Amino acid sequence: MWSKLQAQLPPMPTLSGAPQLSMPNMSGLNIGSSLKTGLQASRERFGQVSADEITELPKEYKDLEARVDALKNVHQAMLKITGVYTTESYDYPTQITESVAELGGQLSYGINAFAQKNLKNTSLPLPAASAPPAHPHKTLPHALARAATAGATELGEDRLGGALKAYGAAQAKIGEARLSQDEEITTRFVHPFQKTLSTSIAIAVRARNSVKQARLELDSARQILKNAGVGPKGEQARLDVENAEDKLVQATEVAIGQMKNVLENPEAIANLNSLVKAQLVFHSTAAEALAAVQGEIEEASVAAEGEYRASRV
Known part of the structure; x- marks a missing residue:
């Protein structure tokens, strides 16, 4: 494959008689x-x-x-x-009422869980423990x-x-x-x-x-x-x-x-x-x-x- 690929590359130009292109002479530049x-x-x-x-x-x-x-x-x-x-x-399907109700239930549970955790060693009354809200499948x-x-x-x-x-x-x-x-x-x-x-x-x-x-x-x-x-x-x-x-x-x-x-x-x-x-x-x-x-x-x-x-x- 190596020889086949090399054979398909065009030959190198000769040094003499090469056409001059309108580009900078990069041979003298260290780039x-x-x-x-x-x-x-x-x-x-x-x-x-x-x-x-x-x-x-x-x-x-x-x-x-x-x-x-x-x-x-x-x-x-x-x-x-x-x-x-x-x-x-x-x-x-879009269910705005259902979504609002779910959000309210999740918020209520979150507040309740926070209170249960942070009021244990205080004189404040603990709220009754509640179960996490259900997450019905949305299909x-x-x-x-x-x-x-x-x-x-x-x-x-x-x-x-x-x-x-x-x-x-x-x-x-x-x-x-x-x-x-x-x-x-x-x-x-x-x-x-x-x-x-x-x-x-x-x-x-x-x-x-x-x-x-x-x-x-x-x-x-x-x-x-x-x-x-x-x-x-x-x-x-x-x-x-x-x-x-x-x-x-x-x-x-x-x-x-x-x-x-x-x-x-x-x-x-x-x-x-x-x-x-x-x-x-x-x-x-x-x-x-x-x-x-x-x-x-x-x-x-x-x-x-x-x-x-x-x-x-």
């Missing part, structure tokens, strides 16, 4: 590598360097770059959406379960009350299934995808940045060589070009290896499979719960309609 590459990058960005003066990287490398970019985009796009599974209330199914159950309690044992009670129980089951789904997706998809994005993909991107810097160093060194002339400065410039070529070859080989490791890793497909399985289990559970309660509610509906029609005869 750092980062400044040289920065100047080279700026000249390329502003179109002061012709295309044939920019070192062409191997096709295999550029193909891998495109595939890694696509993989990175997939991870970022999926995480933007599946990140909601890490927040319990992503489908919870749409749990909200529906609470509303249906409360409605059933208010209505009593009539047909609608019984139907609401059954529906509330079904939604409570669905709510628990949704929490299990969210935990599974967070653990087996979101976190692994985040880790891949911040580790192996990030490592491949850093390796590519090293290639970019090495390529800029090489092209900068070649520009200096064109303006170096003959003598000691010219010989040093030629050595700098040779060293830069070796550095680019090594950086390219490393980056190709890192990008292949990322692209060949089967973990992303396993993570996607976990996402699908978690969703399948949730939707299957929800379908079963709703199918069971729907039959019961349909029977109550038919009976109620029959009674209603009979009473109107």
Whole structure:
């Protein structure tokens, strides 16, 4: 691979007859590598360097770059959406009254707990100990379960009350299934995808940045060589070009290896499979719960309609 990469690098220019470019003669300046590459990058960005003066990287490398970019985009796009599974209330309806009531209960408990702790060794009377406020799950199914159950309690044992009670129980089951789904997706998809994005993909991107810097160093060194002339400065410039070529070859080989490791890793497909399985289990559970309660509610509906029609005869 080393020889193949070197073979794709354009040849070094000769010292004599080299075209003079409208750039500072950096061969006589004691400037750092980062400044040289920065100047080279700026000249390329502003179109002061012709295309044939920019070192062409191997096709295999550029193909891998495109595939890694696509993989990175997939991870970022999926995480933007599946990140909601890490927040319990992503489908919870706005409940201002409920939120205020919960806040009041939490505040009251906090004041009570503070007093219990800090008034023990004083002559002041201790308030009665209270249990911590309940933290109902904030999902749409749990909200529906609470509303249906409360409605059933208010209505009593009539047909609608019984139907609401059954529906509330079904939604409570669905709510628990949704929490299990969210935990599974967070653990087996979101976190692994985040880790891949911040580790192996990030490592491949850093390796590519090293290639970019090495390529800029090489092209900068070649520009200096064109303006170096003959003598000691010219010989040093030629050595700098040779060293830069070796550095680019090594950086390219490393980056190709890192990008292949990322692209060949089967973990992303396993993570996607976990996402699908978690969703399948949730939707299957929800379908079963709703199918069971729907039959019961349909029977109550038919009976109620029959009674209603009979009473109107």
